[in-house]
Amino acid sequence: MASTQTVLWSRILDRLDGPKPPKLVVVDPRKTQTAKRADVHLAPKVGTNVALLNGIQCLLFQNGWVNDEWVSQHTCGVEGLKKVVEKYTPDVVEEITGVPSKDLEEAARIIGTSKALVSTALQGVYQSNQATAAACQINNINLLRGLIGKPGSGVFQMNSQPTAQNNREAGCNCEFPAFRNHKNPVHMQQLADLWNIEYRNLPHWAEPTPIMTLLDYMEKGSVEMLWVSGTNPLVSLPDLSRIREILSSPHLFLVCQDIFLTETAAIADVVIPAAQWGEKIGTYTNADRTVHLSEKAVDPPGQARSDLEIFLDFGNRMTLKDKDGNGLLPWRTAEEVFEAWKLVSKGRPCDYSGLTYDKLRGGSGIQWPCNEQYPLGKERLFEDGIFNTDIDYCESFGHDLETGVPFAKDQYLELNPRGRAILKWSPYVPPIETPDEKYPLLLNTGREALHSDTREKTGRSKPLQDSCPEPRVQISESDAARFDVKDGEMVLVRSRRGVVEMPVSIGDIMPGQAFIPFHFGYFDSTDGRARAANELTVDQWDPVSKQPTLKGGTVRIEKLPQDATDTGQVKIHARERQSDAMHRVENSKREAHSVPNEIKDTHQRTCRLETWLAFTVQAATDLFEICKQEFDCSSLVSDKDIYQGFRVLSHIAMTIHDLIQPFAKKYGVREMPRESISRRLRATLFPYNLSTYEAMNERADVLIVLRRLYVPGCHVEMQLVGLQAASEAMGDEEFRDAVLEAQKSIRRILEWMRYVMSIKVPQLLLVPIRD
Numbered sequence: 001m002a003s004t005q006t007v008l009w010s011r012i013l014d015r016l017d018g019p020k021p022p023k024l025v026v027v028d029p030r031k032t033q034t035a036k037r038a039d040v041h042l043a044p045k046v047g048t049n050v051a052l053l054n055g056i057q058c059l060l061f062q063n064g065w066v067n068d069e070w071v072s073q074h075t076c077g078v079e080g081l082k083k084v085v086e087k088y089t090p091d092v093v094e095e096i097t098g099v100p101s102k103d104l105e106e107a108a109r110i111i112g113t114s115k116a117l118v119s120t121a122l123q124g125v126y127q128s129n130q131a132t133a134a135a136c137q138i139n140n141i142n143l144l145r146g147l148i149g150k151p152g153s154g155v156f157q158m159n160s161q162p163t164a165q166n167n168r169e170a171g172c173n174c175e176f177p178a179f180r181n182h183k184n185p186v187h188m189q190q191l192a193d194l195w196n197i198e199y200r201n202l203p204h205w206a207e208p209t210p211i212m213t214l215l216d217y218m219e220k221g222s223v224e225m226l227w228v229s230g231t232n233p234l235v236s237l238p239d240l241s242r243i244r245e246i247l248s249s250p251h252l253f254l255v256c257q258d259i260f261l262t263e264t265a266a267i268a269d270v271v272i273p274a275a276q277w278g279e280k281i282g283t284y285t286n287a288d289r290t291v292h293l294s295e296k297a298v299d300p301p302g303q304a305r306s307d308l309e310i311f312l313d314f315g316n317r318m319t320l321k322d323k324d325g326n327g328l329l330p331w332r333t334a335e336e337v338f339e340a341w342k343l344v345s346k347g348r349p350c351d352y353s354g355l356t357y358d359k360l361r362g363g364s365g366i367q368w369p370c371n372e373q374y375p376l377g378k379e380r381l382f383e384d385g386i387f388n389t390d391i392d393y394c395e396s397f398g399h400d401l402e403t404g405v406p407f408a409k410d411q412y413l414e415l416n417p418r419g420r421a422i423l424k425w426s427p428y429v430p431p432i433e434t435p436d437e438k439y440p441l442l443l444n445t446g447r448e449a450l451h452s453d454t455r456e457k458t459g460r461s462k463p464l465q466d467s468c469p470e471p472r473v474q475i476s477e478s479d480a481a482r483f484d485v486k487d488g489e490m491v492l493v494r495s496r497r498g499v500v501e502m503p504v505s506i507g508d509i510m511p512g513q514a515f516i517p518f519h520f521g522y523f524d525s526t527d528g529r530a531r532a533a534n535e536l537t538v539d540q541w542d543p544v545s546k547q548p549t550l551k552g553g554t555v556r557i558e559k560l561p562q563d564a565t566d567t568g569q570v571k572i573h574a575r576e577r578q579s580d581a582m583h584r585v586e587n588s589k590r591e592a593h594s595v596p597n598e599i600k601d602t603h604q605r606t607c608r609l610e611t612w613l614a615f616t617v618q619a620a621t622d623l624f625e626i627c628k629q630e631f632d633c634s635s636l637v638s639d640k641d642i643y644q645g646f647r648v649l650s651h652i653a654m655t656i657h658d659l660i661q662p663f664a665k666k667y668g669v670r671e672m673p674r675e676s677i678s679r680r681l682r683a684t685l686f687p688y689n690l691s692t693y694e695a696m697n698e699r700a701d702v703l704i705v706l707r708r709l710y711v712p713g714c715h716v717e718m719q720l721v722g723l724q725a726a727s728e729a730m731g732d733e734e735f736r737d738a739v740l741e742a743q744k745s746i747r748r749i750l751e752w753m754r755y756v757m758s759i760k761v762p763q764l765l766l767v768p769i770r771d
């Protein structure tokens with residue numbers, strides 16, 4: 001916080017140096033400026049937050065520091081949480097995190113006995129291992145103590161720029177606007193009505209596509225255009241050599257909209273100059289929900305225009321229309337857009353409906369919700385201990401924290417929080433890449449006070465740049481001794497993905513890890529060295545939030561040959577690759593100009609829907625035939641449940657075939673696959689025919705037949721899951737309805753098998769039989 005939330009930190013310093021100073025607990029693997037002022041500094045290994053936070057909760061339960069009455073009234077899930085966290089005793093936590101148990105106990109005592117508690121966290125949690133799971137544990141701690149919605153208490157899961165808060169509210173972080181739940185048809189209908197578009201044109205059926213997945217699609221070629229605005233991925237995304245490869249590919253059309261010629265703009269096909277904050281009018285919202293109006297101070301230079309103007313102009317040139325044929329984006333000014341946003345946010349947690357530009361002028365901001373009930377905004381949320389978890393109001397039904405799978409409405413209903421906060425638990429799961437002999441150090445990346453993100457602004461400020469001219473890799477004294485390097489010595493830092501070359505800085509960090517500030521890219525570099533921290537980082541992400549794990553992965557330090565560093569000559573051991581990417585783009589543009597108006601590989605492209613449809617029809621046919629064969633055979637079995645069942649099953653399997661077959665024709669399936677998984681399954685699982693049947697004793701076992709039949713059944717189900725998503729995305733309602741009907745059928749088949757299995761088991765498995 002001392003480096004990154006400097007205004008907040010100066011307030012905390014005032015309190016720490018004032019009368020009645022509060023206690024400060026800091027969790028950071030480095031001894032940061034913030035940690036140096038802490039009463040207790042816990043320095044866990046990178047990626048172990050969940051273990052540590054579970055440990056604190058374990059101690060809260062053990063010592064009776066949980067506010068049981070408040071918890072029973074205002075939360076749900078406490079029993080489940082307790083069962084998980086009670087395994088994280090101080091010894092266990094020390095083993096996982098490296099934090100001495102007495103320090104953990106002292107931190108828990110401060111948190112457990114304080115009358116008020118403010119918790120705040122940012123990228124050391126969200127960009128580290130188990131990000132969402134850890135963020136939930138922070139909420140849990142305040143909830144267990146009942147210290148939320150009260151003066152001096154609350155949770156600030158911070159964000160970075162004011163615009164980051166607006167991204168969350170407006171739905172730019174892969175969500176729908178104003179915290180609407182895409183699994184709630186009422187919420188989606190509201191949006192369709194507000195924008196006067198067809199319900200089905202809101203892509204609510206699928207999960208959103210986050211950037212790391214988009215990159216995969218670009219790599220595979222199904223996404224051919226990327227528009228980058230207000231961000232600089234060629235420095236800030238993980239595993240830069242891959243990002244460079246993808247974004248500079250001749251098959252991708254890259255638009256970059258920025259206020260400077262960034263590393264990303266340098267390889268773009270089109271650069272659109274944007275106006276920056278003082279050159280345009282608009283609102284910003286802080287993490288504490290305060291909305292500010294920022295007035296235009298000066299005109300933008302040259303051809304630069306505000307992002308809003310650019311997007312509106314583009315939308316209109318695309319002739320985007322609503323369902324009555326009127327322009328979808330009818331606004332001209334920022335204030336008109338704000339008025340539209342007020343309608344979108346009305347009735348939702350971030351209710352802006354009572355705000356106007358005029359009301360925001362003069363004062364120092366107004367907090368949402370601001371509406372008829374709270375015309376001047378509301379200072380504190382959750383005062384009544386009621387949270388936004390009502391099933392009709394909530395933003396989402398939640399996720400499985402480990403697999404990332406979103407819960408369905410039914411699963412949420414089981415919990416039925418009705419305004420109570422949900423305590424979510426998770427065991428600790430180690431990061432994917434852990435230190436080994438080859439790469440013995442954990443990588444940690446982050447910020448310095450004097451630079452901002454990819455340095456597009458601060459790198460152009462002489463005093464800031466001169467005070468912090470280059471990145472250094474920070475390691476502990478013991479690791480410096482182990483690698484035989486001195487403070488300031490130039491070294492290579494290597495991971496499985498890349499290598500950088502920079503001086504060492506020693507101290508203020510836990511042994512076993514290396515910290516590199518991620519600010520430094522190449523727009524102003526002159527020495528030819530690779531130096532961006534993201535050359536090294538892993539492209540993994542949190543399964544729920546999809547945020548990349550930028551604090552993670554492993555590296556090693558390589559000492560450079562003495563002669564190279566001592567002679568004063570610049571000898572480069574790790575060359576930067578940004579220049580190569582720029583040359584590649586230049587060359588491919590030259591080539592492209594010689595073959596105008598042609599996207600070269602369109603004729604080689606195929607859609608795989610047709611094959612998928614063919615396989616589905618084949619799978620349904622195979623299931624039908626297996627059932628029929630079993631029916632024919634099972635007449636020989638004395639089990640009448642099975643005998644009758646298979647007759648019904650074969651009939652239902654045929655229904656699935658009949659439902660899907662017309663769409664296979666419609667979408668152009670010409671022939672059935674000769675070799676398919678369902679055929680192979682059939683041949684493997686049901687290799688017999690009637691004549692060999694009697695010889696096969698095993699076949700008479702009902703349980704074995706059922707277990708085998710379940711496999712092709714599931715295969716059909718999975719084929720249909722694919723078709724459902726495809727039919728929704730295609731907007732072909734007839735197709736979708738047929739698939740939904742087929743899904744019902746396959747579920748009936750699978751349910752029958754489960755049912756028969758469960759009623760047969762007690763007799764067949766538990767009661768002894770004659771051998």
Ligand SMILES: Nc1nc2c(c(=O)[nH]1)N[C@H]1C(S)=C(S)[C@@H](COP(=O)(O)OP(=O)(O)OC[C@H]3O[C@@H](n4cnc5c(=O)[nH]c(N)nc54)[C@H](O)[C@@H]3O)O[C@H]1N2
Nearest residue numbers: 230231232236257258259274276445446453454456518550
């Ligand atoms: N290894 C590692 N990687 C990280 C992080 C880390 O800690 N470690 N942190 C991550 C985090 S939290 C973040 S937020 C990202 C930041 O990464 P980026 O978003 O890529 O970095 P910025 O430098 O903030 O990029 C903002 C860009 O917007 C431009 N800009 C400024 N104002 C305007 C405007 O009004 N309109 C337009 N169109 N452009 C404008 C700036 O010139 C700049 O190029 O990096 C992430 N990457």
Ligand SMILES: Nc1nc2c(c(=O)[nH]1)N[C@H]1C(S)=C(S)[C@@H](COP(=O)(O)OP(=O)(O)OC[C@H]3O[C@@H](n4cnc5c(=O)[nH]c(N)nc54)[C@H](O)[C@@H]3O)O[C@H]1N2
Nearest residue numbers: 004027046047122123124128160446447449451452453551
């Ligand atoms: N001066 C300055 N201020 C900024 C920015 C900037 O670039 N410069 N950027 C802004 C932006 S976009 C953002 S998102 C914020 C980010 O603000 P912060 O999150 O405060 O900044 P970071 O340096 O990314 O990471 C914070 C700390 O997390 C620690 N950490 C790493 N791994 C772990 C872990 O596994 N567990 C724990 N407990 N800690 C860990 C790091 O050692 C680091 O000290 O700052 C904002 N403010």
Ligand SMILES: [Mo]
Nearest residue numbers: 159160161164
């Ligand atoms: Mo950020």
